[in-house]
Amino acid sequence: MADIPLPPGFTAAKMSQAQKAFEAALGADKVFFEALDRISYQDKFAIDEARHHPAGAIAPTSVEEVQAAVKIANQFRVPLWPISRGKNLGYGGTAPELAGSVVLDLSRMKKIEFDAANGVVTLEPGVGFYDLYDYIQQHKLPYWLSTPGNSWGSVIGNALDRGVGYTPYGENTKNFCGMEVVLPTGEVVRTGMGAFSNAPTWGLYPFGYGPAWDQMFVQSNFGIVTKANMWLMPEPESLMGMDVEFDRPEDLKAMVDTIGPLRRERLLQQSPSIGNWLRAAAVLTTRKEWTDKPGALDDSVISAIRKKFNIGWWGVSLRLYGREEVNKAVYKVLEKAMSDIKPMLLKPTTWVKGQPMEYSGWTGTPMTFPMQNINWYGGRGGHIGFSPLLPQDGTKALEQFQRTYARYKEYGMDYQGSFAFGERHLVNVNAMIFDKDNPQMMGRIDPFFRTLVADAKAQGYGEYRTHLDYMDLVAESYDWGGGALRKLNEKVKNALDPNGILAPGKSGIWPTTYNGERKA
């Protein structure tokens, strides 16, 4: 254990003792401290490969084992980093914020309980979208999932990180309805109506009596979610919509200003995402088929790629779910609105129950093909995302795009950007695709990312989610009242986790015990 990464102030001997205690409590087959184990829990898309190395990992299979692990963590003051399935690859994957933490891998907790009358699933964190999809198919249940673009991850884990999907249930964190949580001191709580023994409404009414806790366990380090109820969308009678392509970068303004009001009105109940040509092209081709010039792509190359695949500079898909007659009435409104802003292409799509179904995010089918984009540059590919929040304002969106696009050119990177609607906001997701075997490129990522954060800060645009490397940087940008909300979070953190053992540094929330670890 000589070269094992350790938390500050730790000795290898103490970690070895902790390892033995984990083995005694969980069994040796659930404890992983070999060199190869450690590597397997590192960040696959790391920008700086030297960071965020775990000391090891443990994989409990029950709530009781999670409690036992927490007890040992408190005894030895070992920081634990809980992951569900660890598949949020653009944000750090399985790796802990604080090097030397022990990964608490919950992927073996895979229980599914299904309330088919109400469309509520009670899930453990190890249940992936594929698992739940298979369960639904096998039991022929009339519900659809809300899957993210890469669906190998955990259903709960995605929602706990505020990931999104394509359907009207796409803001996955809003589908939580009651949780079971192991607190940092080892007690178990149930939230919402789960606090009322045997309440049949645990998965039906989200708030319970008094303050409601679910969102406090999202993007936080206040507890380990060992079970959560989530609402699923009833299978619709019909799915209608359109895929629409626009020719010019400037068209972004009209797209946002046309779709925004329809979304805020809730006529459009699903949250569309406007993506640029590279989002479409990067899963169809690779860069070297078009050019070997370094730096950002020329307009002539972009035009050639777009022409070959017949894609717009921007594209967006709109979808309607529900009764066929209702969808038809809504479709007419959408069709008129979108035609008015002159797309280069508008392709209608329609499905009615009984017809063969398209297997895509629109029908809640798990998928992984969007990850092909990491092959864009060749070499060992990867990406991280920069995702600030904007108002639904076409002018502001266009300015944000122009500012960001100029930075991509300045840093010699190919622009993959999207503007994803929420009900009243936009998330400007900028994927930075990179080639880990290109050291020159890898050296540019960090200054590039920091520049984008600073640019957005000047506009008042904060990120909704970020990679481990930037959790402190982003937390620092949430600066109202001298960082008053962070101070509140840390006061609660210290009250709930006096030894600071649970995910120190998550979302920039540091317990007093690791005060010195915050990055300036």
Next chain:
Amino acid sequence: MADIPLPPGFTAAKMSQAQKAFEAALGADKVFFEALDRISYQDKFAIDEARHHPAGAIAPTSVEEVQAAVKIANQFRVPLWPISRGKNLGYGGTAPELAGSVVLDLSRMKKIEFDAANGVVTLEPGVGFYDLYDYIQQHKLPYWLSTPGNSWGSVIGNALDRGVGYTPYGENTKNFCGMEVVLPTGEVVRTGMGAFSNAPTWGLYPFGYGPAWDQMFVQSNFGIVTKANMWLMPEPESLMGMDVEFDRPEDLKAMVDTIGPLRRERLLQQSPSIGNWLRAAAVLTTRKEWTDKPGALDDSVISAIRKKFNIGWWGVSLRLYGREEVNKAVYKVLEKAMSDIKPMLLKPTTWVKGQPMEYSGWTGTPMTFPMQNINWYGGRGGHIGFSPLLPQDGTKALEQFQRTYARYKEYGMDYQGSFAFGERHLVNVNAMIFDKDNPQMMGRIDPFFRTLVADAKAQGYGEYRTHLDYMDLVAESYDWGGGALRKLNEKVKNALDPNGILAPGKSGIWPTTYNGERKA
């Protein structure tokens, strides 16, 4: 100040010093400690008139004054009981849980900021539904409110107590999008994107970065909400629907089982409430016009009243908001579904923009006429509500009704009950109307209420909200894991409010400083 109610361990001299400190900080015109002041802040509908008496009240007009008041409260250890406008009359009104508390009356904080592009209002707690309605009318803004049955209260205050309205925005607590909060130790925080200085998305994206706090300040005593963003519904192009009456108590089952799936499907986006004949009749007539017999009403009297006003045993209204063509398509589905279960009366209703508008809860118009029901018995009327949460299951709803109706008869009370839909739950709101000048009746209310709590507990049905008298009783019924969630709440309470000055006892959450005050 000899007879002034005081918190445990307090002396009149110390309260007098605190009063002087409040006067020095806020000005004498914002501090109320006369006998008449105290009476005016008591519970108007109190079952036991001796309880919940405040020591006095203060009415700051700005965030800075709220902070100054909190500072003084900590200095003197005076418990403060914040109210917005104090109009939730069935739950305690202006009165504090702990006798001797000082009411922190925020009704003079009445600022309105309106983001007309996005339909977001930033409100102070003193803004009532009438104020906001007037503002919208005056500025001709294309947004509708979600008003509760009695609309004299605060918009924020209602949502902070999880009150509901009639429109698709009817679950008012879900319309919060960022708050400004004074913590019990005097610091101010802004939640969600408010934590990011000058973010234009404060009122647009509810979660921010990291754990989301808004729901932690709902039904809680963790902070004083001095400002909140709320989403408003865009004015619809059309409003369509139907008022439907059913003849027999047993029809409740089919009503729930027919409406529930349409609601869970989100075809019906507004949450209907099934009410019994007395909900309709109690605002049209009074009891003495029909009988002078004490005890629960005979079936013959009920039949006579129903016949005269042509109302069903149960009635329900369904409403659709949005584009006219869409509403027409949805209406057809609702009409078929409701006709299939054979109502005694189905009255369609329709409105299109430009036509004269019905002034009702359906159009978000503030109103107070439902409060007429307190005149039912004659004398000084009042009511409290018993409101357990059920699944959307017709059989269970009918059983709950039958059980409760039998108790109303046993305790000699006239039954006013409703089953209000949420998206996946039902709230069974039982109004206990009483005559405060009938001591025999008033003596029955408390045992009656406790019996209903125990009956519901046996079924797993917990209350979503309750009167001051029953906050501890209801909190006790949330007993999973030995009251694990309450213990978590109290751990956070003690961390945020070490002196226990803010609303001790709210929702059954007691700080250590008032440990002895919890009712068994």
